[in-house]
Amino acid sequence: MARVLITGASRGIGRGIAVELSKRGHEVVATARDLxxxxxxxxxxxxxxxxxxxxxxxxxxxxxxxVDVLISNAGATVRAPLETVPLDEVTRLFELNTFGALRVAQAVLPQMRERGSGRIAFISSVQGRIAIPLIAPYAASKWALEGIAEGLAIEVRHFGVEVQVFEPGAVSSGGAERAKVFLDENDPYFPMLEQLAGFRTEPVTVDEFATVVADAIKNTEVPFRVPVGKAAIAQLRARKAAPETEPFVAAPLNW
Structure with missing residues (x-):
């Protein structure tokens, strides 16, 4: 069994993963800002x-x-048009979702490299490869995270350390409901906000997501990118098929 450090384990996806791994006999090191x-x-x-x-x-x-396995899960999101999103909020997202993930990876990597084994699992999103209207600041932080993860995977493989990126679509974790919203009904972008529910079709449950991550930990042949859920697989497949010369639209916006 592995000793697994999980960031952002107090609720949502992180909590679900901690519970599932504990059930399977792993030594879970649960972490959060509020102990x-x-x-x-x-x-x-x-x-x-x-x-x-x-x-x-x-x-x-x-x-x-x-630490045999790091599950880098801590993160947050916002709802705001890029025209008016407070730049302090964008900075906060990158500090948490991107730089925070790299910071913890840097802290555990020396022991993994010296031991010649280890695994780092970054919890990303389909939005690490697709920008969705009004959630683009979050997407940008995840795109940056995936660039870090991809480079890291190449750099550390020689030392016996594996890196994976998990890319769920919508997850019924409560994260979207907790997101800060920086527009109201008088905002010209508000009609677009009302249609965002269409992007959250077929959400995976926290338990389903946790099962995918837990199964991957025991599997030595996990691919670098792991889409999670039917919606994620369909969206990423559609994105791959779309022309690179145009912005990808996962669903029509009628307003």
Whole structure:
């Protein structure tokens, strides 16, 4: 069984993965910014970890000891048109979704490299390859994350470290409902916001997503990119077939 460090384990996808891996006998190191939010999560160890803070990351990784698998899950999203989204919010998303993920990976990689084994699993999204209207700041942070993951996968494979990117479509984790929204009914882009529900067809459950990740951990032949859910597979297939000369539209917008 593996010792697995999970970031953002207090709720949603991270919590679901922690529960599933614990059921399977793995040693879960559950982490979150608010340590008390981990009280009811089955884990071998619970640690405070803020991925945007280097001392916090260093302290948590030191306390965790050997980490066989890192599941880099901490993240957030927003709803806002690019014309008016506060740049501070875009910076916050990159600090959390992109730089935070790299920060934790950098902290665990030396021990994995020296040991000659390890796995880093980044929780991305179909929006790591598709930009959806009004969620483009989030997509940009995930596109950047996938660039980091792809480069990292090439660099560390020689040292016995594997890297995977999981790309779900919509997940019924509550993340979309918790997103900050920076437009109201008087905003000229508001009619587009009302149609975003069409992009959340066939959401996968947290349990379904956690099962895919847990199955991948025991599998030594997992591909670099792992789409999760029928909708994700269909959207990414459609994106691949679309001409590169035009922006990809996953569904019609009528307003």
């Amino acid at each position: 008390s939010s981990l009280d009811d999560i089955p884990a071998a160890q619970r640690l405070q970890l803020d991925v945007t803070n280097q001392p916090s990351v260093d302290a948590a990784v030191a306390a965790a000891g050997q």
